[in-house]
Amino acid sequence: MVARDLLNRLKEMLGPALLRVDTPADDRIFIHVERDAIRAVCRHVFRDLGARYVISIGADDRPFSGQYLVAHDFAFDAAHLLGSVVTHVPEGDPRLDSITPDVPAANWAERELRDLVGIEPVGHVEPKRLILPDGWPEGAHPLRKDVAWNFVPEGYDPERAFKFGEPPPGCTVVPFGPFHPTLDEPAHFRLYVEGEVVRGCEYRGFMVHRGIEKLAESVLSYNDIPMAAERICGICGCVHNVAYAQAVEEAAVLRAPPRAEYIRTIMLEIERLHSHLLWVGLACHILGFDTLFMQSFRIREPVMWIAEKISGNRKTYALCLIGGVRWDLTLELIAELRRVLDTLEAEWRAVIKAVLGDKNVQQRARGVGVADRSLVQELSLIGPVARAAGVPLDCRRDHPYAAYDRVEFEVVTHEGGDVWARIVVRMKEVLQSIEIIRQCLDKMEPGPIQLAITDELPVGRYGLSSVEAPRGESHHFVITGENHRPRRWRVRAPTYQNLQAVPAMIKDQQLADMTITLGSIDPCFSCTDRFEIVDLATSTTRVWSAEELARLARAGRR
Amino acid sequence: MELLSILGCVANAGLVLALAPLGEGVLRKVTARLQSRQGPPLLQPYFDLLKLLGKEDIESGETPHVQRGAGYLALATVLTVACLLPLGFRTPLTGAGDVILLVYLITLAGICTLLAGWGAGSTYALLGSSREMMTMMALEPLFAVSLVAGAVQTGSCQVDRVLDGSVYGAGGIPWSGLILLATMALAFPAFVQRLPFDVAEAETEIMEGALIEYSGPKLALFKYAQMVKLLVYSALFVALFVPWGSGWAFPFGWLVFWGKVLAMVLLVTAVAASHARYRIDQALRHFARLLVLAVGALVLACYGL
Numbered sequence: 001m002v003a004r005d006l007l008n009r010l011k012e013m014l015g016p017a018l019l020r021v022d023t024p025a026d027d028r029i030f031i032h033v034e035r036d037a038i039r040a041v042c043r044h045v046f047r048d049l050g051a052r053y054v055i056s057i058g059a060d061d062r063p064f065s066g067q068y069l070v071a072h073d074f075a076f077d078a079a080h081l082l083g084s085v086v087t088h089v090p091e092g093d094p095r096l097d098s099i100t101p102d103v104p105a106a107n108w109a110e111r112e113l114r115d116l117v118g119i120e121p122v123g124h125v126e127p128k129r130l131i132l133p134d135g136w137p138e139g140a141h142p143l144r145k146d147v148a149w150n151f152v153p154e155g156y157d158p159e160r161a162f163k164f165g166e167p168p169p170g171c172t173v174v175p176f177g178p179f180h181p182t183l184d185e186p187a188h189f190r191l192y193v194e195g196e197v198v199r200g201c202e203y204r205g206f207m208v209h210r211g212i213e214k215l216a217e218s219v220l221s222y223n224d225i226p227m228a229a230e231r232i233c234g235i236c237g238c239v240h241n242v243a244y245a246q247a248v249e250e251a252a253v254l255r256a257p258p259r260a261e262y263i264r265t266i267m268l269e270i271e272r273l274h275s276h277l278l279w280v281g282l283a284c285h286i287l288g289f290d291t292l293f294m295q296s297f298r299i300r301e302p303v304m305w306i307a308e309k310i311s312g313n314r315k316t317y318a319l320c321l322i323g324g325v326r327w328d329l330t331l332e333l334i335a336e337l338r339r340v341l342d343t344l345e346a347e348w349r350a351v352i353k354a355v356l357g358d359k360n361v362q363q364r365a366r367g368v369g370v371a372d373r374s375l376v377q378e379l380s381l382i383g384p385v386a387r388a389a390g391v392p393l394d395c396r397r398d399h400p401y402a403a404y405d406r407v408e409f410e411v412v413t414h415e416g417g418d419v420w421a422r423i424v425v426r427m428k429e430v431l432q433s434i435e436i437i438r439q440c441l442d443k444m445e446p447g448p449i450q451l452a453i454t455d456e457l458p459v460g461r462y463g464l465s466s467v468e469a470p471r472g473e474s475h476h477f478v479i480t481g482e483n484h485r486p487r488r489w490r491v492r493a494p495t496y497q498n499l500q501a502v503p504a505m506i507k508d509q510q511l512a513d514m515t516i517t518l519g520s521i522d523p524c525f526s527c528t529d530r531f532e533i534v535d536l537a538t539s540t541t542r543v544w545s546a547e548e549l550a551r552l553a554r555a556g557r558r
Numbered sequence: 559m560e561l562l563s564i565l566g567c568v569a570n571a572g573l574v575l576a577l578a579p580l581g582e583g584v585l586r587k588v589t590a591r592l593q594s595r596q597g598p599p600l601l602q603p604y605f606d607l608l609k610l611l612g613k614e615d616i617e618s619g620e621t622p623h624v625q626r627g628a629g630y631l632a633l634a635t636v637l638t639v640a641c642l643l644p645l646g647f648r649t650p651l652t653g654a655g656d657v658i659l660l661v662y663l664i665t666l667a668g669i670c671t672l673l674a675g676w677g678a679g680s681t682y683a684l685l686g687s688s689r690e691m692m693t694m695m696a697l698e699p700l701f702a703v704s705l706v707a708g709a710v711q712t713g714s715c716q717v718d719r720v721l722d723g724s725v726y727g728a729g730g731i732p733w734s735g736l737i738l739l740a741t742m743a744l745a746f747p748a749f750v751q752r753l754p755f756d757v758a759e760a761e762t763e764i765m766e767g768a769l770i771e772y773s774g775p776k777l778a779l780f781k782y783a784q785m786v787k788l789l790v791y792s793a794l795f796v797a798l799f800v801p802w803g804s805g806w807a808f809p810f811g812w813l814v815f816w817g818k819v820l821a822m823v824l825l826v827t828a829v830a831a832s833h834a835r836y837r838i839d840q841a842l843r844h845f846a847r848l849l850v851l852a853v854g855a856l857v858l859a860c861y862g863l
């Protein structure tokens with residue numbers, strides 16, 4: 001119904017600039033528009049209709065349509081509708097009106113368009129490099145189809161540095177990261193600090209770009225990608241695994257058998273359990289409260305064990321293929337899972353009681369790192385960050401997938417939008433997850449777990465999938481393609497949106513609150529390694545310099 | 559007499575040097591048990607120090623000699639404090655200094671951390687130094703007030719007379735002494751730079767602050783100084799506020815004294831394990847409230863209450 005209303009309004013507003021509208025299902029809409037109308041449509045959708053911005057996708061469609069393709073994804077959460085505004089950009093003039101003046105949430109996504117696909121967002125509010133490393137030459141765009149996955153550009157300049165903005169007057173620069181004890185992964189915040197108060201900051205991240213999307217559309221095949229997708233994140237990998245499989249299934253109009261959907265739901269909730277327990281532990285560690293950190297990890301351990309018993313791994317469950325899951329839950333496993341949940345629930349209730357009554361933790365968390373309703377809306381924040389500001393966003397209810405339409409649960413929200421509210425939301429969601437798993441175990445019927453797919457998947461279809469990760473919505477966009485692999489697969493992890501709000505959240509806060517504020521969005525960057533060579537013959541140790549490593553890596557890739 | 563004093567000093571310094579890592583070991587072990595962990599062996603801190611002392615001496619700060627000097631000074635200062643304390647026996651250095659010296663030495667111990675940060679010169683080190691300075695300015699008067707209150711009650715600045723439960727005065731209910739006991743107990747983790755008041759180091763915020771550029775033997779000096787500090791300040795607290803039983807004949811008095819010091823270490827452990835770190839502004843407000851109380855107690859002490 002909402003899709004129909006939207007369609008009529010847009011027809012009226014745009015006239016011939018509206019090229020085509022597809023509604024492959026009740027809860028999906030693809031709006032194809034002329035390039036020049038993109039900003040007006042997005043403004044209308046975001047500002048007038050109150051849609052939530054999800055992500056922008058840029059694709060090199062030249063081999064197929066001779067043009068570049070750009071899609072801005074939006075979510076109408078209350079109406080249970082996911083939509084995409086799609087346009088084509090001609091090869092000779094790869095430029096597009098930026099939507100950031102109206103949709104500030106699109107800041108990073110449009111910078112990524114420019115970096116990776118080479119489509120210039122005209123009028124962008126902060127037209128700086130985002131993803132490519134500092135020394136990468138202009139004019140080389142990794143996600144273009146004529147660029148090989150192992151391409152090394154000529155003219156890489158290690159001396160070239162990223163240009164940061166000027167610090168405000170009277171402030172000193174405090175570098176936070178790339179390496180810091182509370183950052184599990186490299187990211188750099190340049191903090192402008194006056195005394196002990198943070199007056200501003202600039203972010204430079206994307207230190208480790210692994211090129212998984214490029215790999216998927218040039219080397220892997222449909223059923224390899226779920227395993228690569230799972231390795232996007234070390235904590236909530238299953239989310240990406242499921243989201244990718246669902247996006248492809250949607251594009252190909254397939255549906256996994258009911259039992260497979262229940263198993264997906266159960267594993268996603270097990271993942272949420274361990275992720276939230278881990279987060280509560282880490283948050284306490286950041287606050288210097290190591291006792292609860294350790295207790296939280298102790299309580300979490302049985303969850304990891306049962307995950308290993310079910311899937312063979314503590315993490316990285318390797319759950320989905322297109323059209324189903326790879327393994328079943330036996331009766332013994334179900335009985336043991338129920339026992340684990342019972343113990344967990346009892347222990348976690350005790351922890352909640354202890355934390356909610358702890359004045360000391362509240363002193364550090366209340367009024368800290370506030371993201372209020374308006375910030376949530378402006379930057380399209382998601383997950384516990386939105387729910388802690390009293391905005392009831394939850395993809396499990398808003399855009400149901402797997403078996404979530406068959407279980408009952410209330411969306412957990414809290415007021416205040418501060419770190420404390422996020423702690424409360426996450427702690428309560430643990431209990432909610434336990435309840436969801438129990439319902440799934442009760443309702444699950446025996447049956448097949450994998451669809452028999454006999455035909456090639458159709459080519460050139462679009463698929464969207466939003467999965468509620470522990471950190472918020474993970475969104476995947478797939479365009480199916482030839483050679484048994486997608487033409488384009490775009491992943492938006494929840495941290496991508498939430499991290500953009502950190503500068504606003506820490507402004508005018510104490511420097512000491514920086515770590516817990518950043519920690520409270522449960523950030524998830526990516527992983528890296530240091531590299532050291534030990535010569536056993538002479539027992540000498542040599543640490544490689546950045547230049548040597550770069551040279552070695554490039555030599556290996558050629 | 560002079561030879562005896564020197565021997566006493568050597569004995570005191572040797573004793574705290576020998577026992578300090580054990581105190582740290584107890585702290586770590588008990589913390590681990592409170593956190594459902596196995597914990598390191600009791601003697602682990604000894605091995606840690608040996609390992610650090612055996613490592614390469616890297617100079618990474620801006621003014622290495624200041625950094626090195628700060629390390630030596632830190633350990634030397636706390637050892638000097640140890641020489642002024644009655645560690646189960648009479649104070650070895652009765653004639654050489656009074657409680658004013660003690661106040662200065664305690665301040666000097668804090669200044670070593672400032673020097674360490676300034677010597678390193680990097681952003682986080684300077685942040686640590688500035689936090690240490692703010693903490694010091696709020697904290698040092700507390701110890702001074704307690705010592706002065708003791709001196710007022712006994713009418714003497716001699717360490718051996720003041721450091722004998724002097725804050726409780728002669729007769730009646732010792733109101734000022736009890737108030738000082740409470741304030742000092744509430745601020746004690748800050749004196750020994752432990753949670754919830756380790757804001758100047760705050761590993762998860764400013765990465766050990768002033769010590770960020772330290773490694774190897776220089777770090778060992780500071781770590782050792784911190785371990786000694788835990789023991790020596792506990793001893794100071796016991797001597798000033800918990801005199802009961804220390805006067806018994808050897809070895810009972812000695813054992814009772816070290817038992818009380820151990821109790822202080824356990825108290826610090828329990829508080830650290832059950833609290834999150836305060837923010838610097840919250841900590842300073844806490845100290846300021848305590849200082850007001852302490853000064854009030856000093857006024858009471860002047861009126862003999």
